[in-house]
Amino acid sequence: MAMVGGSPVQRIYIDGKPISPAGFMASAPVFCDTPQGLLVVYTVGVGAGADIIATDTSGGSLRRLTQHEGANTYPACSPDGRLVSFFSTGKKGHGAGLFVMPIQRPWLAKKISSEVGEALRWEALPAVR
DSSP: OEEEEOSSSOEEEETTEEOSOTTSOEEEEEEEEETTEEEEEEEEEETTEEEEEEEETTSOSOEEOSOSSSBEEEEEEOTTSSEEEEEEOOOSTTOSEEEEEETTOGGGOEEEESOOOSOOOOOOOOOOO
16 A cells, blocks of 8 residues: 655655655655566656656666656556556646556657646456457
8 A cells, every 4th residue: 555644745655665756745645567577656746847757666677757847746557557647737848647658668749649647547448248
């Protein structure tokens, strides 16, 4: 189980141990069961914006998936663990909206909607009976 807690700066905790970097406001953790192994993907506040970060479940192998393009928030992983979706308030490039990116090649992020929201959840649909 992952949780967000702490004061004055929130961190991501797994099994009671902090895994997000100290001193950075973290939120919205999600587990991604990728072909390369289990990752935790979450939002970290960076200046006036926020970026999407991925780490292993112990906080190691930290990778920044987005780079200073507004507030990138509320990551959600595809059921197969290959893609991450997120909202961005970016004003440059493609502008604000809902994006999808390959977790192994984040530079290929693609805007799929101009809508920006406050939460995402990505799951396979239940089987039709």
